[in-house]
Amino acid sequence: MADIPPQDKSFSPRAIDLNAFWMPFTANREFKQEPRLLIAAKGMYYTSHDQRQILDGTAGLWCVNAGHCRPEIAEAIAQQAATLDFAPTFQMGHPGPFQVANKLIEIAPTGLNRVFFANSGSEAVDTALKIALAYHRVRGEGSRQRLIGRERGYHGVGFGGISVGGIAPNRKFFGSLLAGVDHLPHTHNLKENAFSLGQPTWGIHLADELERIISLHDATTIAAVIVEPVAGSTGVLIPPKGYLERLRQICDRHGILLIFDEVITGFGRLGTAFAADYFGVIPDLITLAKGITNGAVPMGAVLVRQEIHDAFMDGPANQIEFFHGYTYSGHPLACAAAIATLDLYQKENLFQRAQELGETWQAVIQSLRGLPHIIDIRTLGLVAGIELEPRPGKPGTRGMDCLRRCYEKGLLIRVTGDIIALSPPLIIETPHIETMARILTEVLQELS
Numbered sequence: 001m002a003d004i005p006p007q008d009k010s011f012s013p014r015a016i017d018l019n020a021f022w023m024p025f026t027a028n029r030e031f032k033q034e035p036r037l038l039i040a041a042k043g044m045y046y047t048s049h050d051q052r053q054i055l056d057g058t059a060g061l062w063c064v065n066a067g068h069c070r071p072e073i074a075e076a077i078a079q080q081a082a083t084l085d086f087a088p089t090f091q092m093g094h095p096g097p098f099q100v101a102n103k104l105i106e107i108a109p110t111g112l113n114r115v116f117f118a119n120s121g122s123e124a125v126d127t128a129l130k131i132a133l134a135y136h137r138v139r140g141e142g143s144r145q146r147l148i149g150r151e152r153g154y155h156g157v158g159f160g161g162i163s164v165g166g167i168a169p170n171r172k173f174f175g176s177l178l179a180g181v182d183h184l185p186h187t188h189n190l191k192e193n194a195f196s197l198g199q200p201t202w203g204i205h206l207a208d209e210l211e212r213i214i215s216l217h218d219a220t221t222i223a224a225v226i227v228e229p230v231a232g233s234t235g236v237l238i239p240p241k242g243y244l245e246r247l248r249q250i251c252d253r254h255g256i257l258l259i260f261d262e263v264i265t266g267f268g269r270l271g272t273a274f275a276a277d278y279f280g281v282i283p284d285l286i287t288l289a290k291g292i293t294n295g296a297v298p299m300g301a302v303l304v305r306q307e308i309h310d311a312f313m314d315g316p317a318n319q320i321e322f323f324h325g326y327t328y329s330g331h332p333l334a335c336a337a338a339i340a341t342l343d344l345y346q347k348e349n350l351f352q353r354a355q356e357l358g359e360t361w362q363a364v365i366q367s368l369r370g371l372p373h374i375i376d377i378r379t380l381g382l383v384a385g386i387e388l389e390p391r392p393g394k395p396g397t398r399g400m401d402c403l404r405r406c407y408e409k410g411l412l413i414r415v416t417g418d419i420i421a422l423s424p425p426l427i428i429e430t431p432h433i434e435t436m437a438r439i440l441t442e443v444l445q446e447l448s
């Protein structure tokens with residue numbers, strides 16, 4: 001626990017006008033009344049504007065798997081910025097994205113050995129959906145235009161992502177979204193699965209709903225199914241035993257591509273490089289972001305099965321094969337950060353470390369059972385979801401009060417509604433886990 005951040009001067013949020021920045025996914029007016037600004041970070045800790053050490057229970061936003069402000073990453077970015085600040089990757093190249101792609105496929109599940117770069121999870125998702133649609137078209141099955149997502153799924157905020165996503169507030173303001181999208185039911189069921197350890201045993205049959213959807217639309221109209229192997233943003237929903245395997249079988253049977261959105265589960269969160277490895281289910285495409293650069297520079301990516309990529313490589317060699325890409329696909333600074341990050345993960349064996357810590361994590365977090373308000377605890381790898389009973393008529397307020405009080409006591413948690421999501425950096429040590437549990441205990445005992 002020696003990683004205390006540098007002691008910068010206290011900073012008053014009142015020193016700047018907070019009005020101009022329209023904050024994302026935030027109750028702006030409430031926040032600006034009582035701002036929580038982070039001004040430095042090191043290892044497991046943030047420093048708050050009032051000079052307090054805040055233990056990072058969420059790796060920022062599921063990003064900072066190697067811990068904060070790692071000098072190896074900071075130096076790589078600085079050096080890159082001074083050497084090659086930007087270079088296009090449309091009809092030009094620079095070494096960075098080729099190197100990152102090679103490093104990624106070293107740790108990717110077998111067969112997923114082509115990489116398309118984006119700048120965020122949302123862009124990675126939209127890219128994956130477009131690859132899926134275009135893939136079927138280039139090989140003569142252009143009728144496969146439907147996309148299947150899942151209720152309570154979060155796939156970022158692009159129009160593709162919110163269309164396949166299953167969170168009503170993220171969808172309802174934005175018109176009719178993509179046409180031809182259907183949704184699997186979510187797998188969350190407290191009556192059957194509360195306080196399951198690891199994967200719940202009930203719920204494999206929910207994967208069979210895919211057969212129902214297929215018989216409704218016909219397989220020849222369906223391009224892809226996209227799911228998060230573990231749904232994070234709607235409160236850590238762990239797939240029932242056999243569920244992902246069943247989805248894989250059904251997709252195979254009907255020629256439908258399976259996309260795993262691993263924006264939060266990638267890079268060691270479950271103790272393996274990807275959740276696909278953890279569950280032993282290999283999808284056709286994997287979306288990535290966040291931990292790919294340890295959060296230090298925005299980057300997203302899609303890992304693609306080689307056959308899918310190769311299907312695009314059929315026409316004349318002087319033709320663009322896929323009309324898609326971002327100005328910043330494979331940005332030099334993001335690539336420098338990704339290379340340094342992937343090296344760190346390997347050098348420090350961080351995925352294995354997460355796996356080894358999983359048992360302690362589970363034991364300590366599950367020991368919170370019995371505290372006031374807790375109606376479920378879900379743990380897997382270095383992730384936990386702690387579900388609180390909503391206050392009658394005021395859903396979400398208990399969760400938000402919990403976040404505030406934890407922050408006051410020096411712990412950063414994430415809440416979605418009344419569910420606490422914990423996903424610490426993989427460098428976490430047992431005393432940090434115990435501190436998290438102590439603060440949560442105090443807060444839950446005090447909370448109305």
Ligand SMILES: Cc1ncc(COP(=O)(O)O)c(C=O)c1O
Binds near residue numbers: 121123228233263289
């Ligand atoms: C599973 C999943 N997909 C996509 C995204 C979107 O990523 P971004 O916010 O980088 O666009 C997230 C973000 O949390 C996510 O959890």
